[in-house]
Amino acid sequence: MTDCLFCAGDGGRVVARTQKLRIVHADEAGFPAFYRVIWNAHQPEFTDLPAADRALAMDAVAQVERALRQQLAPTKVNLASLGNMTPHLHWHVIARFAWDSHWPGPVWAAAQRPRDPVREAGVQQRLEAIEAELAREIGAARAAVMPK
């Protein structure tokens, strides 16, 4: 599956990794706290996983959501598994704020206002704490030593 983005590479900066999944920080303009839980094996749909693996995936999603809430107290957390462009199971976990450019629309809809670089920088400063928590809870980031 070398034509699959999430088979060919990590899909973002790896924050934590287990045998079955990895958590990456996604570099999405305007949304500084945008993470993905990516299933390591190439499976397109949630129900392609057996129940125990679905539970593992959603536990990881919940861990990311919990870390975002604890560190950022976002207005809302958005969760989504779409995969239309990259049909390899992954969950978007995104901290949303009433000041962000797309609020209250989804991040995929049209912008509603300009970005707020100062507030975005405030969120950026908390990412280290979020990621330390996730690495501790879920698995040490080993991006540097794992083959891409």
Added chain:
Amino acid sequence: MTDCLFCAGDGGRVVARTQKLRIVHADEAGFPAFYRVIWNAHQPEFTDLPAADRALAMDAVAQVERALRQQLAPTKVNLASLGNMTPHLHWHVIARFAWDSHWPGPVWAAAQRPRDPVREAGVQQRLEAIEAELAREIGAARAAVMPK
């Protein structure tokens, strides 16, 4: 919470209902197989639920996805829990097709082509089978006898 859409009403045509959640068909133009799993109690975030309830919610999401796949063989299933407008936990479960107006974008992004009423009608014809399966698997629809 009378100002909450999903506390004030069902949020769609009820297909199945349990003590903890309900599955509704959403009337979303262009997406005939658009369902929602709505948690009955007013909780904004996924991690506001204890682990056992999160598992119940995701089992229901998986049941809907499975029924959509069996009956429609969609190009992709899209799952999302956003709640920016209605912060009452619900999951969108949407059958997506390469011919639909927004493919491969999310349903919340801009349309990419005109709708295809003939193919949409073909999907519509399968909803009864989908919903019979969900009612059987998850719980009989009792919209008529339950208070709104």
